Amino acid sequence: MSDVSSKIKAALEREPEVKSDVDEINVVENDVIRLQGVVxxxxxxxxxxxxxxxxxxxxxxxxxxxxRPQQQRGDDQIAATLDQALRGEVEFQGITIDTADALAEEPDGQCIMYSVDDGVVRLDGVVESLSHRRLAEVLAWWTPGITEVDNRLRVKPAQEENDGELAEALEMVFSKDPALRNHEINALVRDRQVHLGGRVASEAQKQRASADCWCLPGVHEVRNELQVFPTA
Incomplete structure (x- = not known):
């Protein structure tokens, strides 16, 4: 193992979010460094x-x-669940949504084209905002059975990413998660680091809030200081 690979492995072992999976992660050095494995x-x-x-x-x-999927499902099952989630999302009303195979060419205007191959979801097309692009990826990650999301959605007109937009997207995600929408969760984003405060009713909901943050592309770190107050 090279010095670079050794340094990366050592750093991964010190990272709380990663250390339980570190034995499953391989550092491969070719033209670029590549992390491979299942987490x-x-x-x-x-x-x-x-x-x-x-x-x-x-x-x-x-x-x-x-x-590593918690539930083993075939690509057709994953695609059917994802299709239902995308079509049922009120934020996507008026957007053409279909499989990449069904849409031989990218239609005019906004569209979301998806495909599933061996558990990997790919998203293509055009949406009007970064929040829409992020939301589509979140819905994909929420789909049971997937192993990866390749988000190639383009935003037109282009928008600049910033902490404020990321915080707004996160607030929207919490409002759409049935497990969290009725709880007081405050999200502060600075330099792509998310700090969660507020209260939830269970430890499972606290962990769910962290998981939702990681579903958003662009988040670099999550500090979860939610307080758990069980309801009577």
């Missing part, structure tokens, strides 16, 4: 890549990590 949570995947990027001199790390 148990999306947070572990996101943090492993971020830690590796911060450890290398050039900051370039290819993503070969996959999520």
């Amino acid at each position: 148990t949570t999306l947070g572990a995947k996101r943090r492993a890549l971020r830690v590796a990027m911060e450890t290398t001199e050039h900051g370039l790390v290819a993503d070969g990590l996959r999520l």
Whole structure:
């Protein structure tokens, strides 16, 4: 193992979000450094890549990590569930939604085209805002059985990413999660680091809030200080 690989492995072992999965992560050095393996949570995947990027001199790390699905499902089942979620989302009303195979050409205007191959969801098309792009990816990650989301949705007109937009997207995600929508959760975003405060009714809901944060592309770190107050 090279010095770079050793440094990355050591850094991963020190990362709380990753250390339980570190034995399943391989550091492969070719033209670029690549992380490969299977992890148990999306947070572990996101943090492993971020830690590796911060450890290398050039900051370039290819993503070969996959999520271990909690439920084994076929591609057709995954596609059917995702289709229902996308079509049922009120934010996507007026957007053409269909499989990439069904749409031979990208239609004019907004569209979301999806495909599923061996548990990997790919999203293509055009949406009007970064929040729409993020929401589509969240709905994909919420779909049972997937191992990866390849989000190639484009935003037209282009928008600049910033902490305020990311915080608004996160607030929208919490409002759409049935497990969290009725709870007081405050999200502060600074330099793509999310700080959660407020209260929820169970430890499971607290962990769900962290998981929802990691579903949003662009989040680099999550600090969860939610207080648990069980309801009577």
